[in-house]
Amino acid sequence: MTQDTPALEVEVIQRLSALGHTIATAESSTGGLIAKRLTDISGSSACVLGGVVAYADEIKEKILGVQKQTLIDYGAVSEPVAQQMADGARRLFGTDFALSVTGIAGPLGATLTKPVGLHYIGLSAASGTRVRRYVWQGDRDHNRAAAADAALRLLLELLDGIE
Numbered sequence: 001m002t003q004d005t006p007a008l009e010v011e012v013i014q015r016l017s018a019l020g021h022t023i024a025t026a027e028s029s030t031g032g033l034i035a036k037r038l039t040d041i042s043g044s045s046a047c048v049l050g051g052v053v054a055y056a057d058e059i060k061e062k063i064l065g066v067q068k069q070t071l072i073d074y075g076a077v078s079e080p081v082a083q084q085m086a087d088g089a090r091r092l093f094g095t096d097f098a099l100s101v102t103g104i105a106g107p108l109g110a111t112l113t114k115p116v117g118l119h120y121i122g123l124s125a126a127s128g129t130r131v132r133r134y135v136w137q138g139d140r141d142h143n144r145a146a147a148a149d150a151a152l153r154l155l156l157e158l159l160d161g162i163e
Contacts, residue, residue, distance in 0.1 A: 008152040009037040015159050016047040016097075023155070024093035025051035026064055026085040028076065029103035029119060033148045049093045054085065064088030077102050079120050082131045086122030097158070098124045099151045105140045119147045123154050130154070 016023060025035045035051035038044050052063050057076055060066040065088040070080045085100035103119030110116045117136040122129060132154060136146045 007037075008149060008156070009041055012152050012155055012159075013038060013041040013044050013047060015156070017043060019159070019162065021096040022047050022049050022093075024049050024089045024095040024098045026089035026098060026100040026122075027051060027053050028055055028060070028085070028101060029105045030101045030144050030147050030151075031055065033144055034099055034101065034151050037148060037152070049095050052089060052092070060085060064092065075114070077104055077114055077118060077120065079131045079133065082120035082122035083124075083129050086124035086129055086131075090124040096125065097155060098122075099155060100124070101147050101151055103134075103143070103147055105143045105147075107140060117143050119143070119150070121147060121151045121154055123151075123158060125158060130158075 027034055032051060032053045038048050054060045054064055057071050061068055064085050066081055066084040070084060074080050082100050082102050085102060086098045089100060090098035100122035101119060104110055104114055104116050106116035115135060119134045120131055122131045134150055136143045
């Protein structure tokens with residue numbers, strides 16, 4: 001990022017504010033990092049309504065409405081769970097958009113089919129919900145930061161199509 005290029009979160013807040021749109025977050029592996037980055041920006045209260053750190057499956061179910069059977073069939077780190085988390089956050093907060101993140105930040109938690117660095121990022125909007133899969137090769141801090149960046153970029157891509 002150069003001095004002339006605003007941080008992703010600055011651009012997100014500026015664009016959401018200009019459009020009069022709101023956002024919420026549902027975060028697991030990032031532990032609230034996306035919400036923190038957004039609310040670090042002055043004026044964010046106009047568009048950031050709230051967020052849920054749903055680290056435990058029980059919270060994903062009870063607060064965000066993730067189906068227990070989805071967790072059983074696919075596991076917490078999966079595309080369907082990211083989708084249901086994003087949809088649940090948008091419904092819970094009544095926002096225009098909601099971002100979700102579920103993943104394995106590391107260094108522990110990997111399985112044969114789910115490596116450290118695997119993340120699913122969801123974006124729920126009135127037009128539908130999209131989920132992207134990523135695998136990063138960094139340490140815990142890198143993987144979490146990369147997931148937050150990717151989530152903010154996903155929202156900016158959607159906003160590009162609205163403006």
